[in-house]
Amino acid sequence: MTTGASILVVDDEPAILRLVRTNLRAHGYQVETAETGAEAVEKHQRSRPDLVLLDLNLPDIDGAEVIARIRERAATPVIVLSVRDAEREKVAALDAGADDYMTKPFGADELLARVRAALRRTAGPSGVSGVVEVGELRVDLQTREVVVRGEPVHLTPTEYDLLRAFVRSPDRVLTDRMLLQQVWGSEYGSESHYLHVYVARLRKKLERDRQAPSWILTEPGVGYRFVSQPA
């Protein structure tokens, strides 16, 4: 996947910036850097990178605001970088349009995996349709048939809608709010308990080992991630 995609890295810590840049360049990406939100918005406009890595804690503009300004012009995927215990901040960024998040401090391998996944999503066909196959899970989006390990599984309409929301956005963190609005409708957003109960039921029907789920992973305090390729 070292296709020379261009990445804009935004962080006000020079040491982090240097390390991330070195790492990404070593893997064949073109890297641009910015140290403030304003600079990030400006550079994004000028050079339209394929991906933005955005630290949420910037000296000038709030991270969610930067995402909003980027979203005004382009659908560039954004991965936000944030510290531990800032779950609400992460949720706000994701709801504002970020594609994924990483908790600082992170390892180089994790960084590269997330970058690859984000770029893969934009490269792939938008709007998944037809048949989705992920390992031993097969979902037919036309006939609404779900087959796990060769066995057809009966899902209730809500369970199926939830699964469809997941498979349509693979490898991406979906906040409670996003899932609620996709499955239950736009007037929902704070009724997370519905969601939690349905995710639990969906897992019971799909996953072989509930302590090692292969598809629907919990991102504690943030939401869920549907994994299409094992990390």
Added chain:
Amino acid sequence: MSRLRGLAGYAGALALVLVASALIALVSTDVRVGNVSILYLPAVLVAAVRFGRGPAIFASIGAFVLYDVLFVEPRFHVTVADPREWVALVLLLVTAAVAGQLAADQRVRARRAIRSEREARLLYDVARLIGAADLSAALEDVAERVRRELGFAAVGVELADGQRITSAGPSAQPLLRAVDASRAVAPGRSPSAEKPGGPARSVRVMPPQLGRVRASGPVAIPVVGEDRRLGTLLVLTSAGRSPSRDEEGILAAVAAQIGTAIERERLRRDAADAEVLRRADEAKSALLHAVSHDLRTPLSSIIAGATSLRQQDVAWSDAEREEFLAGIEGEARRLDRLVGDLLSVSRIEAGTLRPAKDWHDVGELVDDVVGRIRARSMGHHISVELPDDLPPAMLDEVEIAQVLTNLIENAVKYAPEGTEIVVRARTAGPELRFDVLDEGPGVPAAAASRIFEPFERLAREGAKPGTGLGLAVAKRFVEAHGGRIWTEARSGGGSSFAFSVPIGG
């Protein structure tokens, strides 16, 4: 009201004099008494004692006139034939007037004595009541006592800090509503409008004798502390009369006592705060000391590893390089956990970390936590026991997951490899109970509560890797959920860590 009482006094005096006249008439038809007019004196004295100075003088004059008209020749005529009778008449008037005066004075003194005794007793009671530990209850008692003693419709205390202490009884409501309405119409009369700052809440006690009491604005007496307004003492009188001057004096004294009590309460709270701060400060120093040790250890490894790798004169083998690098990464991650735990502890202690509760599937949460730990600690067999009918619970998923993680990691740390760790969740009445059972060395009973304090593990033998904050963080998260956490020895060896939180949040 007092005018009516005054007229009644005069009427009484008149009646007394008439009765005395009748007696004299009765006596003087049969027997000739020398100075029969002396019989008026008891009437005047009774009028003086019973009704006071005015009626006494009125009675004296009445006696003088009646005696003259009824009994002095020529009868039924104001003129006096015998000059000696003049002397008797004037003597009667003077004696009656002086005696009446003295008796009336005595009456005033007696009433004043009774009143000051009542006042003293009331103020003593107020002083005693207001000394109670709970200021709100004390104010309630004081208001109740003052209202009863002085016969007001309602007595209340509005505090400047907006503290609500009690509410009035149901019978008080119509009157108080009427008052509130009148205050809403005329906010200028509201005592809370006099004071800048937030709205004051009021405490009112409690008119049982409602009857046809007319609601008028309450009388407000300011409660003042050393340098500022602390609140207002409000009095709602029956029938819209204003408090008498005496009552105002008592109310002022009560207000002063309330002011003193509020100030004292504030000082007591300040002192308690200072004590809390001092203890927190001590705890922080101890924590800082422990942290500086725990921060240095991984930093030493990291610096040693990195400088070793940069040495020019050694050619490290790939395996050696890998070892150094693994050490650096591991120690750095340990530092990250330590900083995270420290942040959690300090945030909880500062009260800035509130659980973000929502309904969560408990089995899901346990599975998720165990799944994550199992992936990185292969040495132990971790099993999960969950009933099928476990209900969802109102909790902060991140925090409770952290508690469970810390408890299981603690077990992983202390129980020998190859042993079993059991994670259990079940309902226990209105609570959700989690257990983590291990086959480790167990916790000495004496240390059972201490190990939930930060860095307590340092005091134990053979310090294991970890931040020393895991159990402290767990305890604080559980307590923030209104639950409790504890540990006990298992009968067959090993220890059991358990915590419970309310299912409904």
